[in-house]
Amino acid sequence: MGNVVLWKPSPAATLSNWFVYEILLEAGIPAGVIQFVPGPAPEICERVLANPDFASLHFTGSTNVFRKLWKDIGNNIEKYRSYPRIVGETGGKNFHVLHKSLDRSGVHNAAIQTIRGAFEYQGQKCSATSRVYVADNLLTQFKEFLLQEHAKISVGTVEGWYSFVPANFLGPVINKAAFDKVKSYIKWAEDDDESDVIAGGTYDDSKGYFIQPTIIFTNNPKSKTMVEEIFGPVVTISSYAADKYEETLHLVNESTQYALTDFSLLLHIFIYEGRSSLALDPAIINRFAKDREAIVIGSNILRNAAGNFYINDKSTGAVVGQQPFGGGRGSGTNDKAGSWSLLLRFVSARAIKENFNEVTEFHYPSNLI
Template identity: 35%
Template sequence: MSKTTDIKTFANEPFVDFSQPENREAMEQAIARVRAELGQTLPLHIGDQKIVTEDKIVSINPANKDEVIGYMSKANQQLAEQAMHTALETFETWKKVPARIRADYLFKAATLMRERKHEFSAMMILEAGKNYAEADADTAEAIDFMEFYAREMLRLDQINETQPLTPIPGEDNRLTYIPLGVGIVIPPWNFPLAICVGMTTAAVVSGNTVLLKPASTTPVIAHKFVALMEEIGLPSGVINFIPGSGAEVGDYLTTHPKTRFISFTGSKEVGLRISRLAADTAEGQIWMKRLVAEMGGKDGIVVDETADLDAAAQAIVASAFGFQGQKCSAGSRAVIVESVYPQIVEKVTELTGRLSIGLPEQNYPSGPVIDESSYNKILDYIEIGKTEGRLVAGGNKADGNGYYIQPTVFADVDRKARIMQEEIFGPVLALCSAKDYQEAIEIYNDTEFGLTGAFFSSNEERISEALETMHCGNLYVNRKCTGALVGAQPFGGFNMSGTDSKAGGHDYLLLFTQAKLTSRKL
């Protein structure tokens, strides 16, 4: 197969239809298989060493607090330093591996993950509290990232060979993109496979080596990915797996003089802290560290009076409450033109009330939030919301031996209210009215974030205006504001939503490379 064919044949992994009995049964069987493996003690991976530490991270099922998913060994600064030395040493050989070979590792991993797709999804159902569709989409995106970035590396390799520079007689000028070095990869818990896989494989296929520090609430699914990469033969030391405390291990590596880049996805607060720490120059550091950051969002949906109100209401509810609102792209606010505001409030309230809550493994539409800290934070915001708006749905804890909260909707919320401005990262939706579509867009833009948004209208002139004036990295028309597809909808936002690094886009791998110009006199 030629390089050109490789590059052009990318297609997104299809989602599984769990309304089909055979697909649902297959997932139930995968959950049973994965459950039989729970409770293991899992090691760090530093080079070819698997290290079990006395200190452990205990991962539990957020839907059933009595069930332990696994006991994850926990790195300290000494082990982080060991991992750094291993990554530095490995980089000297890995950077010389041809691009096609690096890409082949990702193709092999994608093929193997596809064969075991339900098992990876089942682990997320149990460890992260995702229902079948959310977990399946997460695994599909992980597969997409690997195949897309493999093909992007092949494309970049072609560019290195044929970069169109202005010709100069008597000189041979070439511009090539070379890897950066050792990077720290810090993925989030809410897409514990897809984003972890995407961030890690983008860095390594570009020729870098990494220290992967997964989220402490979902380390077992990250370990499953690392084990897969080892199984397909990725050289030891390319990915070094070091779960640990952000305050101890994360800060230490962020400030390390040999760290060349940090790839982070998470909250605004942590992202800004990493930015500050990375900006300082440590003794012996000879570069400015590069930060690739995707942070928070206060995303919203704008609805005008010409819109399909049923479609708009369905999109609002899906965007707000998919995976319990635990997405940086979640539509946690909606701004509706006042002439149709009562109808939208009624429709959203009715649709929200239909969402049943229960065990993700039984595929309920709504499950738990991730942990006790999030649970308490979200409940605090609900109490704030009761002082800032009119409660029309939810508003309480939900039954179950887990972190269950009712999908909650507040109407008549002021544009400056806390629940309209602050990222809650839970199943809480604020509704606000506007006199017309232009004021609605103005209210939408009145935020420090700028990640995703949606505009519902049947008026082409208004749609054109919204496309130009709604300020966010990913804007959708007449559809929900969650669910970006790799390759089709590169993902990343403005302002406090991050560095607008477009994951799943054609310029993403360039963030993990540096351009080198060579000029030779003929």
């Protein structure tokens, strides 16, 4: 099973893509099976999508560009020899929800998970944690732990990545366009009466495009930085009334067009307690059942708001080769990269039947099944 593929890399990552391409060739993929075609996206896509033999699109990138490509394919549909298969993994506005049941260690865990989810790879991941909803009984503790962990982040060049022992946790964003975009959101938050930059907020492009990991607190859960994809090292925090959990989940569901990787519900469920203690202590049983109920409620309300559902983990939880990944709505076609099912999107299946018996009459039912 396999197809000839045209690989068009992002202009911002051509060299890294080329290295991977060379690795594939060295591993034994025959020359010509993959055609590596870097260059201007509009010119390449126009030629490819106009070809009658165009059969499929596997796209990773922005929501707007994917919609444009889909529209172009639709406009060319009568030219194609077959109906193209379309797979897209696009934008995200991923979130953490902190349930009121968290104890102090649970809040600390949530803060660490948020720091890593928001800032690893400079937040330049469609699965990056970009908004956090905190039950108001946990807000003071959460801010304390969040700022404590934020102070440990080192920002600088990428030395050490080749040995998997990086000197710095955060490097520069990928180019000037990304730098300017992220900077504009920070400036907006600084000017917004309902928002407050509580950590980071500085940037410097004198040598590389460096943006300090930025934490924003807002009183408006529908503020610009809570609903728009930023794609950089910026996370926005908002609190909600602890007894308004379900209402907050509906707010999360309705706030953005995206539905990518995470309802990353962070709550304390005593899941690591021994069976004997669960059996003997009615209070623990009570608490366990209560928190499990919160998980079920979250799963049901947000069933269309997240393609990947994490419990007590960060939003960037999918690891290639370990867990299928993808989201729906404005985040893509949810075809789950990393799953065997994705391969079926690029295969034209054929069923074969061979009959070894002669039919003796045409009436139904015949003597054959």
